[in-house]
Amino acid sequence: MSAFTPVTRPQHLPARIAATLTAQIESGVLKPGDRLPTEQALTRSFAVSRTVIREAIAQLRNEGLIETRQGAGAFVIQRAARHIRLDDARAMAPHAFRDLFQLRLPLEIEAAALAALHRGPQHLAQLDDAMARMTGGASGEEVIEADLHFHRTIAAATGNAYFVQFLGAISDRILHTIIDSRVRQSPAEIAPHVHREHRAIHDAILSGHAAAARAAMRAHMLHSAERVGLSLHLSD
Structure with missing residues (x-):
């Protein structure tokens, strides 16, 4: 999995992190069943706080892209099990x-x-x-x-x-x-x-x-x- 680049302000927000991870999932870099990097690893890769990473993970979970397992981490879920989702990376007029x-x-x-x-x-x-x-x-x-x-x-x-x-x-x-x-x-x-x-x-x-x-x-x-x-x- 390729390294992420730090997110610069004003994009230093959970939604921007979630959009980047979503692109990895949509492109197949992260496949169903794959485990996301740990919070610590994501914090280092994106150069953001752990709070931002947790909010981004929560957004992905809410959108049905991932599931979290107690003590195991966050995993990409099968596309058939996904819930409603909009193209969050698209700018809003x-x-x-x-x-x-x-x-x-x-x-x-x-x-x-x-x-x-x-x-x-x-x-x-x-x-x-x-x-x-x-x-x-x-x-x-x-x-x-x-x-x-x-x-x-x-x-x-x-x-x-x-x-x-x-x-x-x-x-x-x-x-x-x-x-x-x-x-x-x-x-x-x-x-x-x-x-x-x-x-x-x-x-x-x-x-x-x-x-x-x-x-x-x-x-x-x-x-x-x-x-x-x-x-x-x-x-x-």
């Missing part, structure tokens, strides 16, 4: 943001409600960790990673693998919207609003209040759309 949000709204809103009903201690711990990383003075890149992790954790907390698969498949598209919002406004301007919105979602899920979680996620999605210049009008 800004005009496609509206289509993305029209898909995200019902998925994320219902995911939040189900997470409030089915979340376990591990999910609450992961949400706490994501919140801490988003507000703990981390770099912009780390904040973006934590934001994506927050939403992936909610998908996992639903207990429904389809939410994990579908939201995992569009995670790179979501990354585009987060970056775009930070271009339109400074992180300092956005941060307090995003923190408030995530805190409301977190607290509703913690309390087990499905209706409150649904409302908090709806508000977050609508405000997120506004931050990339969209005004969405819902039927209800």
Whole structure:
């Protein structure tokens, strides 16, 4: 297997690592049944942190490209067993943001409600960790990673693998919207609003209040759309 090249900023993100590994799988360099290099080896090859590698592996797993086995590592799975996946390496045109949000709204809103009903201690711990990383003075890149992790954790907390698969498949598209919002406004301007919105979602899920979680996620999605210049009008 050929060595990977370090990923340079602003591509120093899990989605970029996942896209590179996906290309290896699609080209047949990594075949079904092959074991991915260890976290340590990938960290050295890509010259990124272990946290970034873990997020990239989680994305590949969510997309059904790999499976992880306790104590053994991550393995490429048979193509027939793969789940839904989009071409995450393809650049996203800004005009496609509206289509993305029209898909995200019902998925994320219902995911939040189900997470409030089915979340376990591990999910609450992961949400706490994501919140801490988003507000703990981390770099912009780390904040973006934590934001994506927050939403992936909610998908996992639903207990429904389809939410994990579908939201995992569009995670790179979501990354585009987060970056775009930070271009339109400074992180300092956005941060307090995003923190408030995530805190409301977190607290509703913690309390087990499905209706409150649904409302908090709806508000977050609508405000997120506004931050990339969209005004969405819902039927209800």
